[in-house]
Amino acid sequence: MSYRAMNEPSKRDVLLIELERERSVRRTARLLYAKRSSIRDELERLISHLSLLVSIPRKTAEDPQPESDILIEAARRIDDPVFTELVIQLIQERHV
Numbered sequence: 001m002s003y004r005a006m007n008e009p010s011k012r013d014v015l016l017i018e019l020e021r022e023r024s025v026r027r028t029a030r031l032l033y034a035k036r037s038s039i040r041d042e043l044e045r046l047i048s049h050l051s052l053l054v055s056i057p058r059k060t061a062e063d064p065q066p067e068s069d070i071l072i073e074a075a076r077r078i079d080d081p082v083f084t085e086l087v088i089q090l091i092q093e094r095h096v
Contacts, residue, residue, distance in 0.1 A: 043090055047071060068095070
């Protein structure tokens with residue numbers, strides 16, 4: 001057996017490494033999914049209770065949803081486009 005052949009991983013070793021990687025990716029994906037769900041739930045509660053947490057202008061004919069506008073503007077000010085998009089998406093889902 002040559003020196004090179006002794007140092008190369010066998011096909012079985014490569015498959016085991018791939019299997020372990022796939023298990024790790026799937027386990028991590030499950031954890032991320034669970035965390036994403038809990039974050040969405042918390043944001044949905046925040047949105048639904050916003051009027052209890054901050055002073056909100058009264059609804060008018062021109063602005064029937066002032067709490068949504070305030071929340072969107074506040075989210076934009078924290079300079080996190082991904083988070084802002086999530087907030088906007090949740091607000092839009094509530095109004096559908």
